[in-house]
Amino acid sequence: MFPDVQLSRRPLHFIYLCDCSGSMRASSKMQALNQAIRQSLPEMVQVSQQNPEAQILVRVLSFADQAHWHLGTPTPVDQVQQQWTDLEAGGLTAMGEAMEQLAAVLRTPPMDQRALPPVLVLISDGAPTDDFMAGLRSLMAEPWAAKAVRLAIAIGHDADLEVLQQFIGTDPVDDLEASATGRIGGRGVDGDRMPGTGGRNPRRPLQANDSNTLARYIQWASTAVVGAASQPRSQAGGMASTNVVLPDLPPTILDPKDVW
Amino acid sequence: MCGEVSWLPPCCESRVGAAHRRRGTPCQDASGLWWFADADGELLQALVVSDGHGSPRYDRSAVGSRLACEMTLQAIASELASSRIGASSDLEPWREWLAHGLPEAVVKGWRKEVLHHGQAHPRADGAPPSTLAYGATLGVLVLTPRWWGYTGLGDWDLVRTGSTGPGELLSEEPSSPGGGESTFSLCMEGAEQFFSCRSGLVPIEAGQEPFTLLLSTDGIRKSCGSDVDFLNLARHLGELPQSNDQGRFSTLAEALDHISSQGSGDDVSVAIARWGQPMDAPPLPAPWNEPLIVQPTEEAPLQPAGMESQPGDGALGPSEDGLCASDVSGKPGQGNRRGSLFWIALPLLVLALLAAGAGAMSWLGWYPFARREPVVDAQSPELMAVLQKEASRLCTPIPMPEPVPEATGAGGGEGSVGGPTLNAALLERINAALSQRHSTFQALLNGSPPRTFLRTPTHDPTGALIAWSRFHGQGLGPREMGWCPELRQALVQQWERVSLR
Numbered sequence: 185m186f187p188d189v190q191l192s193r194r195p196l197h198f199i200y201l202c203d204c205s206g207s208m209r210a211s212s213k214m215q216a217l218n219q220a221i222r223q224s225l226p227e228m229v230q231v232s233q234q235n236p237e238a239q240i241l242v243r244v245l246s247f248a249d250q251a252h253w254h255l256g257t258p259t260p261v262d263q264v265q266q267q268w269t270d271l272e273a274g275g276l277t278a279m280g281e282a283m284e285q286l287a288a289v290l291r292t293p294p295m296d297q298r299a300l301p302p303v304l305v306l307i308s309d310g311a312p313t314d315d316f317m318a319g320l321r322s323l324m325a326e327p328w329a330a331k332a333v334r335l336a337i338a339i340g341h342d343a344d345l346e347v348l349q350q351f352i353g354t355d356p357v358d359d360l361e362a363s364a365t366g367r368i369g370g371r372g373v374d375g376d377r378m379p380g381t382g383g384r385n386p387r388r389p390l391q392a393n394d395s396n397t398l399a400r401y402i403q404w405a406s407t408a409v410v411g412a413a414s415q416p417r418s419q420a421g422g423m424a425s426t427n428v429v430l431p432d433l434p435p436t437i438l439d440p441k442d443v444w
Numbered sequence: 445m446c447g448e449v450s451w452l453p454p455c456c457e458s459r460v461g462a463a464h465r466r467r468g469t470p471c472q473d474a475s476g477l478w479w480f481a482d483a484d485g486e487l488l489q490a491l492v493v494s495d496g497h498g499s500p501r502y503d504r505s506a507v508g509s510r511l512a513c514e515m516t517l518q519a520i521a522s523e524l525a526s527s528r529i530g531a532s533s534d535l536e537p538w539r540e541w542l543a544h545g546l547p548e549a550v551v552k553g554w555r556k557e558v559l560h561h562g563q564a565h566p567r568a569d570g571a572p573p574s575t576l577a578y579g580a581t582l583g584v585l586v587l588t589p590r591w592w593g594y595t596g597l598g599d600w601d602l603v604r605t606g607s608t609g610p611g612e613l614l615s616e617e618p619s620s621p622g623g624g625e626s627t628f629s630l631c632m633e634g635a636e637q638f639f640s641c642r643s644g645l646v647p648i649e650a651g652q653e654p655f656t657l658l659l660s661t662d663g664i665r666k667s668c669g670s671d672v673d674f675l676n677l678a679r680h681l682g683e684l685p686q687s688n689d690q691g692r693f694s695t696l697a698e699a700l701d702h703i704s705s706q707g708s709g710d711d712v713s714v715a716i717a718r719w720g721q722p723m724d725a726p727p728l729p730a731p732w733n734e735p736l737i738v739q740p741t742e743e744a745p746l747q748p749a750g751m752e753s754q755p756g757d758g759a760l761g762p763s764e765d766g767l768c769a770s771d772v773s774g775k776p777g778q779g780n781r782r783g784s785l786f787w788i789a790l791p792l793l794v795l796a797l798l799a800a801g802a803g804a805m806s807w808l809g810w811y812p813f814a815r816r817e818p819v820v821d822a823q824s825p826e827l828m829a830v831l832q833k834e835a836s837r838l839c840t841p842i843p844m845p846e847p848v849p850e851a852t853g854a855g856g857g858e859g860s861v862g863g864p865t866l867n868a869a870l871l872e873r874i875n876a877a878l879s880q881r882h883s884t885f886q887a888l889l890n891g892s893p894p895r896t897f898l899r900t901p902t903h904d905p906t907g908a909l910i911a912w913s914r915f916h917g918q919g920l921g922p923r924e925m926g927w928c929p930e931l932r933q934a935l936v937q938q939w940e941r942v943s944l945r
Contacts, residue, residue, distance in 0.1 A: 186699070187680040190669030191706035206837070207880040210904035237463050237709030274837070276876055298666045298708075301625070310880030313873075341883035415463065416710070417498035418599070418662075420579045420629035429500060 193239040196300040196414055197258060198228075198406065199289075201282055203308035203339070204248040208273035211444050213309055213339055216395035218270040220402040225265045228406045232261045235414035238300055243289075248275030251282035279312035279347070283319030290328040301428060302332040303413050305405045306351050309444070311344035320350060333413055333428045337401050338389045340444030348389035386430045393444050400434040408434075449654060449721055451587050454479070454489050456715040457692055458738045459700040461663060463709030471740040472496030472506045472580075473661050473711035476513035478735035480521050482588075483528045487731065489587040490520040491715035493600055495661040496580040497629065507561055508554075508578030510739050512630055515553040516584055517735040519546060529588045539645040542586070542595045547639035550582070554630050579631035583659045587717055592657070595643035597628040597635060599662040603678035606655045611675035614657075615642055627662075654720035656682030664700075664714065667707020677703070682716055692738065713738075827901050831912055831925065834905035838874050839928035841867070866930050874934040881910055885942040888914040913939070 200221065208214040221244075232240045241258035245251060254271060255264070289295070290302065323329045336348035386409075392398035408431040417429070456475040464471060477491045494512040496505025523546070555575055562573025581598020594602055594615060605611040617627060618641070628638045658678040668674040684695050700712045878885075884907050888894060897904060897911035913935045923932060 186702060187676055189673045189677045189680065191667050191673070191677075191703060192669040194666060194708055205880065206877050207906060210881070210884075210907050212904075235463075237707070276873060277880065297671075298668075313876040342880045415498075416625045416708075417500070418495065418581075418625040418627055419497050419499040419502065420576075420632050421626040 193237050194298050194300050194416070195258070195296050196238040196240045196410065197295070197302040198240055198242050198261075198410055199286065199302060199304050200242075200244045201279075201286065201304065201306040202244060202246045202254070202271055203277060203279070203310060204246040204271050204273045204275070205277040205310055205313075206248070206274050207310050207342065208339070210309075211340075212395070213444060214271060214273040216398050217307060217339070217402075220395070220399040221406075222265075222268060223399060224403045224406040225261070225268070227403065228410060229262045229265075231407045231411045231414070235411060238414035240410060240414070244271070245282055245286060246271055247278045247282035248273070249278060250275075251278050251285045253285070276313040277308070277310050278314045279306075279308065280314040280316040280319030283316065283323040283351075287319075287323040287326050287329065290323070290326045290332070292328070295328050299328070300413055300416055302328060303405070303409055304329075304332050304334045305402075306334070306336040306348060307339065307402075308336070308348065309339035309343050311342075312347060316347055317350075333409060333430070335386060335405050335409065336389045337398065337405075338391050339398060340393060343389070343391075345389045352387060352389065386433055390433070404431070404434045408432075449652060449719060450589065451487070451489055452718040452720050452722065454491055454587075454715065454717045455692060455696060456491060456493070456713070456736070456738055457696045457700055458493075458713040458740060459697060459704060459711065460740045461709050461711040462701075462705040464711055466709075470506045471711050472498060472509055473663070473713040474506075474509040474513045474737060474739040475713040475715050476517055476735050476737040477715060478517045478521060478732060480525055480731045482524055483526055484530060486529055486589055488524050488529065489585075489717060490517050490524075490735075491585040491587075491659060491717055492516045493583045493659050493661050493713040493715050494580045495598065495600070495663070495711065495713065496578075497627075498625075502577055502579045502631075504558075504561075504577040505580050506739070506741065508558055508575075508630065509580040510737060511557045511561070511578070512550075512554055512580050512582045513737050513739075514735065515557055516546075516550050516582060517737075519549040519553055520584070520586060521735075523549070524586075524588075529590060535591055535645055535647060538591065538593065539643075542593045542645055543640040543643040544636070546584070546595060547597075547636040547643075550584075551630060551636040575631045579629040581627055581661070582630060583661070583715075585657060585659050585715060585717055589648065591645055591647045592717070592719075593643070593645040594659070595639050597630070597638040597642060599627040601660050601662070601665050601674075603658045603660075603675060604655055605658070605675070605679045605682055606653060610672075611678050613671065613675065615644065617642070648719070652719065654718070656719075657717040658682050659715040659717075661711065661713040663708050663710030663712040664703060666710060667703045667712070681714060682718065692736075827898060827908065827912075830901035830905050831909055834909045835925065835927040835931055837905075838877060838909075839870070839931050841870065866933060870928075871930040871933055874931050875937060877906070878910070878934050878938045879941075881906060881938075882942065884910050885938055889939075889942050910935070910938075 202217065204214070208217070228240070228242075232238070240261040242255065242261050242264045243253065243258055244255040246254040254269075255267065259267060286304070334352045336352050338345055338348055390401045392401055409428070412431055413428045454477050456477045458471060458473045458475045460471040473493070473495050475491075475493045477489065479487055479489045481487055492513045494509035496502060496507075496509035498505070502508070523541070558575050558578040559573045561578070566573075581596070581600055583596040583598070583600030583602065584594060585602070586593045586595075599617045600615075601613065602615040603611045604614050629635065632638070656679075658681055660678070664677070665671075665674045668677055681696065681699060684693070684699065696714070696716075700714065704710060704712050884897065888897075888911060894911040894914055897907040901908035
């Protein structure tokens with residue numbers, strides 16, 4: 185007779201941080217983002233079914249003039265489709281406030297101590313209009329944020345890649361390379377973009393300049409990355425490595441119709 | 445309490461996790477126990493659990509965890525079998541041994557053995573043997589008639605349960621050293637120094653009440669909804685009836701399978717020691733000549749040479765040497781495969797070039813393959829309506845107007861903005877919104893035709909507004925449109941900013 189003990193799957197929190205500023209209305213970017221998220225949900229459910237040891241819980245935090253929980257309750261992935269309502273654009277880019285609000289939910293409690301490293305996906309087409317650094321400091325003070333898989337998708341060429349890189353953090357591989365080359369985070373010491381590195385390393389902002397590429401990156405983050413994060417693999421402390429082995433990025437093809 | 449109490453027969457078990465079973469990966473956990481006599485013939489017990497790391501770089505961690513159990517039990521026995529535990533009441537030397545002496549012996553022995561294993565099973569790429577691939581945690585219990593102690597490193601847990609009341613979590617890893625699934629490991633530099641904070645010695649007093657100690661790898665605790673559940677589960681496992689004296693029993697194995705399948709899916713291991721009356725359990729048998737090691741697979745299946753470059757069990761990312769398996773050259777038959785790949789790749793390359801060219805043309809405002817959208821006339825009512833609506837949105841007043849002198853230096857004349865004062869907060873907000881359209885300003889400045897943005901103004905009202913301001917000259921026109929002065933000023937400033945870059 186097994187005792188009255190609650191055995192449960194380890195929660196895996198997947199949180200979208202979506203820029204809903206006015207500029208997202210341009211060139212149907214908001215429409216493309218909504219469509220990409222909606223389209224990714226069925227495959228996300230499949231990933232959840234393939235990894236029954238993880239309980240995938242989805243939330244969406246939007247930010248424009250203010251940060252706002254669009255889907256605030258950690259929702260089992262198979263219920264997100266029923267509850268999904270499209271994001272709407274309009275206003276500024278309160279990304280710093282979004283970081284603060286995110287920090288508040290990444291504390292224990294409410295986070296379960298046994299939780300898997302969360303997956304945080306920041307999607308933006310612009311630059312913060314509030315105090316982003318203060319928000320980021322609050323966020324990174326939370327151990328769960330430091331443990332999280334942090335990804336960023338830059339929509340169009342106006343996205344502030346420096347800010348998105350700060351959200352992701354330093355690539356440990358870059359740390360090693362930096363000591364040898366004097367370059368940091370995929371950029372030269374003067375901040376110029378290094379040739380051949382733009383957007384094709386998951387530890388750097390992923391550049392989406394058309395709706396197809398955006399959809400591919402959303403799909404990758406919500407399925408391949410979630411699948412990897414669902415399979416915790418322990419490692420020795422102090423190793424220069426991230427907690428989750430990120431899968432290869434999807435191939436991207438330039439869409440001639442829809443360049444942002 | 446009546447009757448004599450002593451250590452009862454211990455037990456241990458390791459089971460393949462539900463997730464590992466599903467993926468066909470080996471069990472990276474191991475456990476073991478040994479009971480033996482000291483120089484005075486007193487029976488002693490040693491119990492161990494070890495959890496090999498799951499990340500791809502630790503592709504020999506199943507071997508590492510098994511060797512960790514073997515070496516630890518050997519190190520304990522070699523020290524204690526020649527000692528006289530009861531000869532002195534001073535327990536401090538034993539406390540010191542658990543914190544430092546034993547860890548040094550274990551780490552030294554483990555390193556020697558894994559390097560020996562590495563030499564006996566060389567890697568295909570010729571890389572020298574390294575302890576890293578064998579990384580594992582280690583939890584240890586040592587039981588004597590006068591004291592019991594524990595030591596180890598990593599994310600194992602130790603729970604003590606009495607005959608009544610809740611269990612007590614005696615030892616846990618305080619915080620993961622690298623975040624996430626990171627833990628202290630035998631493969632880390634100076635690993636022996638990480639044992640001391642996880643070691644302890646507890647004297648056994650006269651009349652000591654029965655109690656149970658449960659040593660477990662992290663898969664057990666991570667399967668429980670809360671720590672209360674974990675402590676209740678530890679009590680349950682400790683109270684399972686033992687069916688034989690061989691250190692293992694089927695009810696424990698079944699319970700562990702259930703825990704993994706309903707919980708974390710991870711490999712799970714426990715070692716259980718019980719202090720109580722012998723009538724509660726089978727009598728302790730004679731000392732064993734060798735330890736019992738439990739690992740569902742004897743050894744992690746080592747890939748044959750030439751196939752070892754894909755670490756771990758997932759096809760996630762490149763292999764250790766940075767090459768994909770298909771990059772290996774010089775194999776018979778590969779020339780034909782490459783030839784066929786060429787004919788597949790060629791049309792794809794042509795398509796990619798066409799797509800890239802089309803994309804470049806699209807960027808320049810020419811859409812050779814795109815469905816043509818009806819172009820809106822530059823003065824059409826539809827365009828004017830969209831522009832006015834967008835301007836109204838941007839100009840929406842915000843509270844706390846802060847009068848500031850109107851900015852100067854925009855050149856005056858047509859580029860200047862009328863009105864005595866501007867709402868600084870509103871100006872800042874509009875500038876913030878427009879500054880995110882840097883590429884639109886830049887594209888228009890570089891000669892991109894405004895019609896690119898004006899053709900479908902409802903799709904991108906802000907872009908149409910910026911293009912319209914360009915169409916009519918920098919900062920020109922908006923006055924006649926009746927746009928608020930803050931928007932006109934912001935447009936001037938943005939055009940200047942882009943021009944200066």
